[in-house]
Amino acid sequence: MKAPAPVLDGAAEAIKPPPIEIVTLRLLDDTLLEPDVALRLAGLADSLPRPRSVMLQLAQAGDDPAELARIVATDPATAALLLRTVNSAQFSLRSEITSIQHAITYLGANLVRDVAIRHAMTVPAAGRNLTTERIYQGLWRNSYLASGIALALAQRLRLAAPAATSTQALLFMLGDIALVSHYPxxxxxxxxxxxxxxxxxxxxxxxxxxxxxxxxHLAQVWQLPAGLRVALRKSLMPLVSGPDTLDPETAPGLVVSYFSNRLAQALWRQVDFDLVDAMQALRERPEAYYLPQHLAAVGLQDALSALTEPAVERRLASLVKGLSAPR
Known part of the structure; x- marks a missing residue:
């Protein structure tokens, strides 16, 4: 294995001017919307069925496998879909799993929670052609990997609720998933x-x-946890500004979620799983311009070191292999 390279060296990056893609981007927000655009945004949320009630419980679930099994068992549809999913070729199981508890033991609480959350959400497939379906599945695949990365980093930071941070990373691209489904x-x-x-x-x-x-907007309509709503609203801020624009209390989870999703996409661009190469590729993209500052501000200068610890790296490599299997 390659020796980890320095993580997005903030000192070196700070002297470079922002890329033109960042300088010219002005993020829109709800205060800048024209009335007809606001109506379209509201219409998008109205067109998507509300998730099953188990969604809120899953989003708030901790790391206790027994608690997670109890929540999933309260919703037969989610339980059935979860078992069908974990027994698919996607996860390359050697023997069939017939219970939620067994699924949690085999795959881990984090991935089981992620799969259950996805299936508790109903995003209609109508209107998605082969291209949009591939993009849609790729966004979810990226979200699963980002959730695994975020869990490892949240544990390194000793955040109070690592499971909540991993769930936040899982749903960080909720807006993209809805957009691709609604606007092919x-x-x-x-x-x-x-x-x-x-x-x-x-x-x-x-x-x-x-x-x-x-x-x-979807998180508000669906009444997801307040912290998750805030994170989704600010999910693009690390793209266009430095740490001084973030609330110190919510910054760790937000930065971990942003970084995890960007790194996950860099990993999916590879032929072979390589965290060092993926990090290097990410740092060369405009979207990573402010990342060194954000990582330093939340105490994650050693993010790559945390992810290349043998047990963590094996877990992430296994996740990539499982998610890459034919469905």
Whole structure:
């Protein structure tokens, strides 16, 4: 294994001017919306069925496997979908799993919770063609990996609720998932693997709002936990500004979620799993310009070291392998 390279060296990056993609991007928010755009945003939320009631319980679930099993067992539809999913080729199990408790023991509480949360949400497939379906599945695959990364980093930071941070990372791209499902005409933006700044600019130009606004609006309508609503509303702030613009209390979870999702996408671009190469590739993209400052501000200068600890790296590599298997 390669020796870990310095993580996004903040001192070196600070002397460089922001990339043009960052300088020219102006994030929209609810205070800047034209009335017709506000109506479209509200209509998007209204068009998506509310998640089953178990969704809120799952979003607030901790690390206790017994608690998680109890929550999933209260919703037969979620339990059935979860068992069907974990027994699919996607997770390459050697023997069939027939109980939620067994699924938790085999796959771990974090991944089981993530799969259950996804299936507690109902995002209609109508209107998704082969391209948008592939993008949609890729966004969820990225979210699963980001959740695993976030859990490891939250544990390194000794955050009070690592499970809540991993759930936040899982749902960080909720707005993107809804946009791709509701507006297949923007699939070309996602299909092009653009830098995040370019993707956000293109989405705002075409629709008049961005993924952060959509995610926050859905979280409000669905009555998800207040902390998650705040994180989704601010999910694009690490892209365009430094740590001084973030609330110190919520910054650790927000930075971990942003970083985990960007690193997860860098890992999925690879042929072979390599955290060091993925980190290097990420640091070369405009979307990572402010990351050194954010990571330093929350005490994660050693993020790569945390992720390349043997047990953590094996767990993430196994997750990538499982998620890459045919479904």
């Amino acid at each position: 005409q923007i699939a070309d933006l996602y299909n092009a693997d653009l830098d995040l700044a370019v993707l956000v600019a293109g989405t705002q130009e075409r629709l008049g709002f961005n993924s952060a606004m959509v995610g926050a």
